[in-house]
Amino acid sequence: MRIAVxxxxxxxGRHVSRTAREAGHDVVVLSRASGANVLTGxxxxxxxxxxxxxxxxxxxxxxxxxxxxxFFETGTRTLLxxxxxxxxxxxxxxxxxxxxxxxxxxxxxxxxxxxxxxxxAIPHTIVRAAQFHEFxxxxxxxxxxxxxxxxxxxxxxxxxxxxxxxxxRVAEAGPVGRAQDLVGPRDETLVDVAxxxxxxxxxRRRVLDVKLPGAYGRGLASxxxxxxxxxxxxxxxxxxxxxxxxxxxG
Numbered sequence: 001m002r003i004a005v006x007x008x009x010x011x012x013g014r015h016v017s018r019t020a021r022e023a024g025h026d027v028v029v030l031s032r033a034s035g036a037n038v039l040t041g042x043x044x045x046x047x048x049x050x051x052x053x054x055x056x057x058x059x060x061x062x063x064x065x066x067x068x069x070x071f072f073e074t075g076t077r078t079l080l081x082x083x084x085x086x087x088x089x090x091x092x093x094x095x096x097x098x099x100x101x102x103x104x105x106x107x108x109x110x111x112x113x114x115x116x117x118x119x120x121a122i123p124h125t126i127v128r129a130a131q132f133h134e135f136x137x138x139x140x141x142x143x144x145x146x147x148x149x150x151x152x153x154x155x156x157x158x159x160x161x162x163x164x165x166x167x168x169r170v171a172e173a174g175p176v177g178r179a180q181d182l183v184g185p186r187d188e189t190l191v192d193v194a195x196x197x198x199x200x201x202x203x204r205r206r207v208l209d210v211k212l213p214g215a216y217g218r219g220l221a222s223x224x225x226x227x228x229x230x231x232x233x234x235x236x237x238x239x240x241x242x243x244x245x246x247x248x249x250g
Contacts, residue, residue, distance in 0.1 A: 045082040097128045133236075
């Protein structure tokens, strides 16, 4: 297959691109560096020409619902319009487990993206996965100094490389609307994995566990982001990931 990967240089996208190539697919990476900008549309139609499937794993680091919604809706519209123009047969979008009841902030934007994909003209599959193991590091990087704040979050983190393998299998199988969810092998809390990561890296910082107010904070602390009992489970634990090249090499 010829597979176009939007966000193919990001946290999960680089694994998607590599996994698809290792499976023998012809991979086209859509990124601003490659001349394809899903927000402006520049170069996207040309990049999708001849593609059998598009895998959208684009992401943005923001707590602003407006910024996130603009990003995901704009990118999705661009990819769907360009894909329909060149005859893409399958649009795959990566989303997050357990967000149906957390229709606010970043998760509201992901739900809006899912609705846009489902309403599009291209046969699609939405793939939901739990937070990646890299999420703890992203949270730690948001605030510099001797203290870090971890929103109280019950999670079941999964390795990005396992998410990538799942997404590629979904793309190969053809559109089904909604794929089986993927979560990690163990229940965790964000504050605990953040502390373990700092200890592993030899960094002395205190991590504060803070329950955020409102619907967003309640959703994070509810356990919904751990997914349901029918989800597929990855095999790589957070501590195994810490010792792997995926973490130690960045």
